Amino acid sequence: MTEDGKLIRVGVDIGGTFTDVALEVGEEALYSIKVLTDYSFPEAAIVKGVKQVCDTAGIQLGNIDTIIHGTTLATNALIERKGAKTAFITTKGFRDVIEMRTESRFEQYDLNITLPAPLVPRNERFVLDERIGADGKILKPLDFAEVDLLCDQIISAGYESVAIGFIHSYLNGAHEKHVRDCLLAKKPELSVSISSEVSPQMREFQRFNTVCANAFVKPLMASYLNRLVGRLRSEGTNCPVFMIHSGGGIISIDSAIKFPVRLLESGPAGGAIFAAHVATRYGLDRVVSYDMGGTTAKICLIEGQVPKTSKSFEVARTYRFKKGSGMPISIPVIEMVEIGAGGGSIASVDSMRQIRIGPHSAGSEPGPACYGRGGEKPTVTDADVLLGRLDPDSFAGGAIKLSRDASEGAMAQEITSKLNIDDVTAAYGISEVVDENMSNAARMHAVENGKELADFTMIAFGGAAPLHAARLCEKLGIDQLIIPPGAGVGSAIGFLRAPFGFESVRSAYSRLSRFDARRINEVIGELADEATSFVRSGAPEAVPDLECTAYMRYVGQGWEVPVTIEVRSYSNADEGHFRRAFDESYQRFFGRIIDGLDVEIVSWSLRASSRVVPPESVDGTPKTAPAKVSGVRQMFDAQEGKFQQAVIVARADMKPGDWVSGPAIITERETSTIVTASREVIMQADGCLLLRATGADGERQ
Numbered sequence: 117m118t119e120d121g122k123l124i125r126v127g128v129d130i131g132g133t134f135t136d137v138a139l140e141v142g143e144e145a146l147y148s149i150k151v152l153t154d155y156s157f158p159e160a161a162i163v164k165g166v167k168q169v170c171d172t173a174g175i176q177l178g179n180i181d182t183i184i185h186g187t188t189l190a191t192n193a194l195i196e197r198k199g200a201k202t203a204f205i206t207t208k209g210f211r212d213v214i215e216m217r218t219e220s221r222f223e224q225y226d227l228n229i230t231l232p233a234p235l236v237p238r239n240e241r242f243v244l245d246e247r248i249g250a251d252g253k254i255l256k257p258l259d260f261a262e263v264d265l266l267c268d269q270i271i272s273a274g275y276e277s278v279a280i281g282f283i284h285s286y287l288n289g290a291h292e293k294h295v296r297d298c299l300l301a302k303k304p305e306l307s308v309s310i311s312s313e314v315s316p317q318m319r320e321f322q323r324f325n326t327v328c329a330n331a332f333v334k335p336l337m338a339s340y341l342n343r344l345v346g347r348l349r350s351e352g353t354n355c356p357v358f359m360i361h362s363g364g365g366i367i368s369i370d371s372a373i374k375f376p377v378r379l380l381e382s383g384p385a386g387g388a389i390f391a392a393h394v395a396t397r398y399g400l401d402r403v404v405s406y407d408m409g410g411t412t413a414k415i416c417l418i419e420g421q422v423p424k425t426s427k428s429f430e431v432a433r434t435y436r437f438k439k440g441s442g443m444p445i446s447i448p449v450i451e452m453v454e455i456g457a458g459g460g461s462i463a464s465v466d467s468m469r470q471i472r473i474g475p476h477s478a479g480s481e482p483g484p485a486c487y488g489r490g491g492e493k494p495t496v497t498d499a500d501v502l503l504g505r506l507d508p509d510s511f512a513g514g515a516i517k518l519s520r521d522a523s524e525g526a527m528a529q530e531i532t533s534k535l536n537i538d539d540v541t542a543a544y545g546i547s548e549v550v551d552e553n554m555s556n557a558a559r560m561h562a563v564e565n566g567k568e569l570a571d572f573t574m575i576a577f578g579g580a581a582p583l584h585a586a587r588l589c590e591k592l593g594i595d596q597l598i599i600p601p602g603a604g605v606g607s608a609i610g611f612l613r614a615p616f617g618f619e620s621v622r623s624a625y626s627r628l629s630r631f632d633a634r635r636i637n638e639v640i641g642e643l644a645d646e647a648t649s650f651v652r653s654g655a656p657e658a659v660p661d662l663e664c665t666a667y668m669r670y671v672g673q674g675w676e677v678p679v680t681i682e683v684r685s686y687s688n689a690d691e692g693h694f695r696r697a698f699d700e701s702y703q704r705f706f707g708r709i710i711d712g713l714d715v716e717i718v719s720w721s722l723r724a725s726s727r728v729v730p731p732e733s734v735d736g737t738p739k740t741a742p743a744k745v746s747g748v749r750q751m752f753d754a755q756e757g758k759f760q761q762a763v764i765v766a767r768a769d770m771k772p773g774d775w776v777s778g779p780a781i782i783t784e785r786e787t788s789t790i791v792t793a794s795r796e797v798i799m800q801a802d803g804c805l806l807l808r809a810t811g812a813d814g815e816r817q
Contacts, residue, residue: 123181126169127611128162129383130187133410133460133480134579136605136786137165139173139180140612147173148605150512150579150786152480158189159344163351177352184611186360186382189340190333194235194380194443195432199332200276200307204236205266205295206324207283208243214324222440230434232443235328236279242266244282244295252287258294267298271306279331281311281324286623289313307334314375315446317719318623322428322446329431329445330377337376341369358616358654362449364389364423365617365725368654378447380431383607385450388416388423390610391575394600396421397731397802402572404558406588407606408581410497411458411477415558416450417565417572424565426451427621427667427721448619448721455557459497459580460484463546465534471542473550485526486518494530496550496580498523499543504751504759505583505790510783540752540759548754551584555591569594577606582789586778586807587754590794597795601767601803604786616658617725618650627671628698628715631691639720640664640683647724660724667720668698670713677701683722737800740773753779753793760793770799777810 122142129136134150135158141147149169154161162185170177193199206213214234223229244263247256270278278299280292289312296308311327345357359372362381372379384407391405395418403418417424429449430442457474460483466472473496482490484497486508500506501523508518524539531542562569570593576585582599589597602609620643626632644662651660662683667676679701681694694717699709743765751762762779767789770782775798778791782805791797795807 124175124179125182125184125612126166126180127386127608128165128183128185129386129605129608129611130158130161130185130189131383131409131411131607132188132192132458132477133483135161135165136608137162137169138602138605138608138612139166139169139175140609141173141175145173146602146609148602148608148786150604152483155479155481157343158187158340159347162344163347166348166353167351178354180353180355182355183348183353183357184360184366184614185344185357186386186607186611187379188383190337190376191380191431193333193336194329197235198336200335201274202236202240202277202279202328202332203270203273203275204241204279204281204324204328204331205270206241206243206281207247208245210283210320210324211241211243212238213321214241214328217321220440222438223435232432232434232441235325235332235443240275242270244291246282246291248282248284248288248291250284250287252284254288254290258291263295263298267295267302270299271303275306276335277307277309277331279309279311279324279328281320281327283320285310285312286316286318286323289316307331307338309334314377316622317427317446318625319446322444325444326377326446329380329443330375333376334373337379338373341373345369356654360386360611360614361618362429362447363425363617363619363723364450364614365619365651365723366611366614366654367616367618367650371618371650371653377445380445380447381429381449381452384414384416384452386607386610386614387414387577388418388450388452388610389614390577390600390606391416392418392421392423393610393613393731394575394598394804395573397734398598398736399733400573404562404569404572404574404594406574406576406581406585407452407578408554408576408584409458409578410460410580411479413455413458413554413578413581414452415455415561416452417562417567424451425449427719446621448621448723453557453561455554455561457496457550457553459500459583460495461550462493462495463499463531463549464493465531469535471531471535471545471549473546473553485522486520487516488519488522491522492526492529494523494526494542494546496546498526499546500580500583502527502539502543503547504749504762505781506788507749507783512785544752544754544757547584547587551587551591551754554584555588558588558592573598575600577603579604579787582782582787584790586790586792586795589807589809590755590792595809597807599782599789599805599807602786603789604784613728615725615728616651616655617660617723618647619721619723620647620650621719621721623719624717626717628691628695628717631688631694633686633688633690636686636717640681640722643720643722644683644724647722651724651726655726658726660726663723663725665721666694666717668694668701668715668717670710671716672713676718677705734800734802736806737772737798739775739796739798741771741775743774743776743799744769745776749781751779751781751790756793762791767805772799772801774799
């Protein structure tokens with residue numbers, strides 16, 4: 117805290133290439149920095165970045181009040197299969213559920229389809245002869261001697277972590293808890309995860325897979341988070357450290373260690389919160405957030421200033437953009453869809469002499485060829501250098517000097533020599549392939565949700581997004597694009613805008629024709645108590661807001677629609693209230709309701725979140741004066757297909773109302789914003805850059 121009582125908060129986001137740090141002093145000053153991610157010791161990059169940003173702000177580490185952290189380390193561990201040696205214990209007869217999956221084919225006619233290998237191989241999956249019924253009653257009790265023998269076997273085999281998932285344990289977790297207690301009694305330091313706590317939801321494949329994923333990454337994340345807290349303490353910080361989870365809320369370190377699977381989308385979730393915050397300031401109801409970093413690019417649909425959410429998502433897809441080809445994880449999550457590669461994604465030529473981008477990334481070690489750290493493969497960043505979008509002498513504020521010669525050498529070795537083209541054509545090809553891949557994936561996601569992206573405003577952030585966002589808008593027909601201040605570290609800033617929050621989920625089946633108000637009140641009460649306890653573990657004085665959702669369907673249907681339910685006490689006379697709420701949601705999704713069918717509630721979720729102060733609204737700022745030009749550079753315009761002279765404008769020199777027509781490059785420390793020839797940019801009152809389409813005569817379309 118400063119001497120005048122202003123809170124000092126720090127957001128830290130570890131990405132595949134850069135670790136982003138944002139420091140906020142009160143509500144007035146924001147400082148940020150990007151440092152290369154350290155794969156061996158990720159906490160080292162955090163400490164380095166926090167020190168640098170504190171030096172920039174003139175603040176001592178001991179004055180920091182809060183650190184909020186998000187990371188994709190758990191996701192990377194699942195993708196690379198670099199987790200703990202894990203055993204899985206399940207009900208006899210269900211050993212192969214995580215390998216059989218749902219038996220659906222995500223690519224119907226591919227004879228050589230490759231299904232993701234199960235996280236735990238068959239020889240490390242064990243069974244117990246027990247059974248819980250679909251009503252939660254014990255049909256076959258545990259044999260304690262069998263349990264004791266299996267626990268001894270697992271411990272003697274040297275497993276680091278154990279996942280336990282029994283059939284119907286989401287209704288009754290007694291058997292799972294008994295086996296866990298037996299294992300911990302024999303080996304207290306063993307890491308154990310049970311599905312009735314990690315993901316108490318029906319559909320055994322998704323639930324089993326989720327508890328296996330939690331167990332797989334739990335020792336790794338516990339070790340990392342404990343090291344991080346210890347290292348920060350040794351450097352002089354004495355503030356609490358919190359984590360952002362995939363649902364967009366803040367939880368304590370202890371909660372994160374218990375449920376690390378909740379952290380899989382923690383970094384990107386911060387970006388969606390950041391975009392929603394900007395959308396709220398401008399009163400925008402239809403927004404697509406676009407986050408492109410060093411490794412991946414993601415989008416999220418934000419309607420009514422609220423990011424789209426889901427109760428499950430996929431990680432480690434074997435077919436990059438194919439739904440169903442990945443590892444399903446049943447946790448509450450802000451729904452973000454991977455739409456493309458990142459700045460560090462490697463370009464190559466396939467057997468059909470076509471340019472391909474990714475899925476492999478140069479990361480931070482060795483990084484793109486232009487970094488001069490040993491990388492020999494051409495990347496999207498190398499293409500941006502050759503196309504004049506990046507200044508080799510001022511990248512990352514001059515902290516990293518880029519080598520154009522190294523980019524040309526890598527391009528010649530991997531692309532130009534194989535296709536018999538020049539460097540610029542190769543870079544143009546790489547840029548267009550990655551941009552077209554992203555626009556196609558964005559269109560597909562929009563169509564799946566019944567949306568037309570041309571009606572949306574794009575908010576772009578991440579180190580690479582401002583370089584590609586204008587071209588993406590050209591391809592998608594989007595008129596307005598906003599680049600917020602601090603866009604290069606957008607996710608880290610988003611952490612500072614997030615509430616303390618936790619979403620509890622549970623399957624609890626009931627039919628409206630047999631409406632049981634007592635049972636419904638019991639479920640809502642238990643979920644509220646659980647979610648509130650997680651919130652208060654980080655914010656003891658919080659009085660959280662509660663939002664409840666019932667997942668409902670017509671009897672006989674396979675999937676549910678979310679229905680918002682008030683958190684209050686219900687009576688048996690409220691059956692009609694639930695049916696009307698379901699009818700409204702079903703009509704909104706499908707345009708009609710079905711008469712004469714009974715309705716069932718399959719599962720519930722309840723989110724508790726601390727209150728956050730809404731941002732002050734701002735009005736659009738019209739253009740008033742030409743921006744101050746600091747130089748010119750030749751830059752390739754993809755839509756025009758040629759180099760053009762682009763003016764260079766320092767973002768820090770722009771005042772509200774300052775404007776410039778493209779082609780232009782708006783420079784800042786963490787990124788550069790490319791204004792294509794079809795756009796103009798206007799500085800807004802809150803520091804955002806508004807890019808909008810213009811006609812052939814320079815007037816706005």
